[in-house]
Amino acid sequence: MHKNKVIVVLKSLTPDEIRQLDKFVRSPVHNQHDDVIRFFQYVRKHLGSGERALRKETVFEQLFPGEAFNMQQLHYIGSYLLKVVEEFLAWQEWRKDESAHQISLLRSLHQHKLEALFEKHFEKAQALRKQELRQDTNNLYHAYMLELERFNQDRLQTSKQEFRLQEMSDSLDAFFVAEKLRNACILLSNQTISKSSYDTGLLAHVLTFLETHELLKKPLVAIYYHAYRTLEEHKNDESFQALKKLLSTYRNSLNVNELHDIYIFAINYCIRQLNSGEQGFMQEVFDIYQMGLESNAFVQNGIMTPRTYSNIIMSGLKLHKFGWVEGFINSHKAALPEKQREGFFNYNLARLYYEKKNFKQAMPLLLQMEYEDALLASLGKVLLAKMQFEQQEIESLASLLQSFKTYVLRKKLPGNYQEGTLNFIHFLAKLCQKPTGPNEQLRADMVETKIVVEKEWLLAQL
Numbered sequence: 111m112h113k114n115k116v117i118v119v120l121k122s123l124t125p126d127e128i129r130q131l132d133k134f135v136r137s138p139v140h141n142q143h144d145d146v147i148r149f150f151q152y153v154r155k156h157l158g159s160g161e162r163a164l165r166k167e168t169v170f171e172q173l174f175p176g177e178a179f180n181m182q183q184l185h186y187i188g189s190y191l192l193k194v195v196e197e198f199l200a201w202q203e204w205r206k207d208e209s210a211h212q213i214s215l216l217r218s219l220h221q222h223k224l225e226a227l228f229e230k231h232f233e234k235a236q237a238l239r240k241q242e243l244r245q246d247t248n249n250l251y252h253a254y255m256l257e258l259e260r261f262n263q264d265r266l267q268t269s270k271q272e273f274r275l276q277e278m279s280d281s282l283d284a285f286f287v288a289e290k291l292r293n294a295c296i297l298l299s300n301q302t303i304s305k306s307s308y309d310t311g312l313l314a315h316v317l318t319f320l321e322t323h324e325l326l327k328k329p330l331v332a333i334y335y336h337a338y339r340t341l342e343e344h345k346n347d348e349s350f351q352a353l354k355k356l357l358s359t360y361r362n363s364l365n366v367n368e369l370h371d372i373y374i375f376a377i378n379y380c381i382r383q384l385n386s387g388e389q390g391f392m393q394e395v396f397d398i399y400q401m402g403l404e405s406n407a408f409v410q411n412g413i414m415t416p417r418t419y420s421n422i423i424m425s426g427l428k429l430h431k432f433g434w435v436e437g438f439i440n441s442h443k444a445a446l447p448e449k450q451r452e453g454f455f456n457y458n459l460a461r462l463y464y465e466k467k468n469f470k471q472a473m474p475l476l477l478q479m480e481y482e483d484a485l486l487a488s489l490g491k492v493l494l495a496k497m498q499f500e501q502q503e504i505e506s507l508a509s510l511l512q513s514f515k516t517y518v519l520r521k522k523l524p525g526n527y528q529e530g531t532l533n534f535i536h537f538l539a540k541l542c543q544k545p546t547g548p549n550e551q552l553r554a555d556m557v558e559t560k561i562v563v564e565k566e567w568l569l570a571q572l
Contacts, residue, residue, distance in 0.1 A: 116192040117164065119199075121157055127202070128154060134198045135191070146190045148173055208238060209252035216259040228263055232256075245330045246365035247292055250285035257281050287325055290316050291334035292368070295375050298341040302378070303525065329360045337372055340379035344386075350379050354398075361405050370410065373402040377421075396425040414445040416454040416486070423458045427465045435462055453486050460493060469497050484521040488531055491517070492563060495538060499571065504542055511535050530563040537568050 123131065135141050135150045152172050156163040170177075170184050204210055212235040219228040235256055242249060257278035264273050290313060297308045320326050320335060333356045339349035353376055361369060376398050383391040399422045402408050408418050419442060426435040439462065443455045456475045463472035476494040491514045498507040515535050518528060537556055553572050556565060 114188060116188050116195060117153060117157075119192070119195055120153060130202070131195065131198050134201075135194055140197060141190070141194045143187070143190055145173060145187050146194065149187045149191055150194075207248075209235070209242075209249070209256075212238065213252060213255045213259060216256075216263075220259065220263050225263075225267075232260060232263075244365060245333075245360055245363045246368050247285065247289045247330070248365065250281070250288055250330065254278070254281040254285045284325060284328055284331065287316055287320065288328070288331050288334055291331065291338050292371075295334060295337050295341055296371070298338065299375065299378060329356060330364075332356055333360070333364075333372060337375040341375055344382065346379075350376065354394075357398075357401060361401060361407075364405075366405065366407050367410065369405055370402070370407040373398055373407055392425065392428045396429055396431075399425055409445050412445065413447055414442055416446060416450050419446055419454060420458055423461065427461060430465075432462065432466055450483060450486070453483060457486060457490050457493070460490070464493060464497060469501060473497055485523055485527065488514075488518060488521075488523060488527070492531065492534060495535075496564065496567060499538060499541065507542060508539075511539050526561045527563065530561040533559055533561060534563040534568070537562065541568070541571055 120128070120131075132150070132154070135147055141147065149169070152169060153164065162168065166181065166184055167179055170179050173187070174180075174183075204214075212231065215231055216228060216235065219231060239253060239256065257274055260274055261278055294310050294313050297310060300306065301308060317335075317338075320331070325331050326335060333353065336349040336353040336356065339346050340353060343349070353372075357369075357372065357376070364372070377395055380391040380395045380398070384395070399408075403422070408414055408422070423435055423439060426432075426438065439455065439458050443451060446454055460472040460475040463469070463475075473494065476490045476497075491510065495507060495510055495514065498504075498510060515532065518531050518535070522528070523531065537552070537559075540552055549572060553569065556562065556568055556572075559565075562568065
């Protein structure tokens, strides 16, 4: 039963969540089946045990000693427990959000015509909003919902002459505009990667509306507006600088998940400028990564993606900040996903040694690379090929390039990386064969070929 849905979910919970779930499962409000309680208690006890303890026959025997094994009966109990666990997870998230809790309470008090209690909790919810320092779209949404509940309550009172209609309309505009801009940034970023195109609906009207409206003075709206402008326009340093300034001012009050995306939007603009030859933007990339690390925006649910880990390291290496990079490689190793941890740690450590021209320490880390991740394996082979060429180990390199080409043709690498890697292999093989002296035709071919991994390095070897 190790792959049973409910057991997979239970294994993902923390010990504290398991303790809270135990109370939840025992509560007759959420569960009225004694078999489900016994099933949960048994599974909880043996979550860390081997497969034998959680075999379906063993579990059934523990729950129903002396009875003939009945898979259907065990399936029903598992399904009931899964529903209780799912309800617990939803309740847990809802309870964490004090604003959502307050709005739900106000709605219920309104439905039960408890006017005095409604007024008390509305004032409490307003006070909470004034104390709330977060600047995120969820916060703007709750501001609108609070005004909506106020209106629903007021319009039933015949003595009420004035309503907070302007506040309700303004709060809806703020939420919609910020969320629309955020959504547009996500679409535009994905469009660049996937080569897809999207209909952005009312976005053009929103942008026109903002040109003459004070909503642009709201920090979150301004952040997403300038982020969108940097993504939409090939060169818009004015919006980029405005975005940087806003991030520096408000990063401590932004939701960390939204903050992560905003930093990536800013970095994408810098990468476009780097690709256009504006090498000064490498310092901008490094600075933004520094801001993100200080805000803990690049670690989500305790995990830093291997791509982010590698990109941060690359930004430091490009600026020759070797001491900082070495510290980062080691201090953030534990944040990498467990299955990819050793591979990306070794590869990035090898990159550091390569940049320091310490090939003796770098090469052993790469020679043993046999990782399931095809992209990581390819990155390692590219780095190894560069070192072999720089040391003029031509025979070893020829053998590596031949096997590397076969590997790349057999594997499915993401995006344009497959084409770029094959072009790298092709040009490096040409470099190994070229006569001494300048070879302008080879240089021209390299320059004209759009997608080449390590093109800058290849040109430097000429």
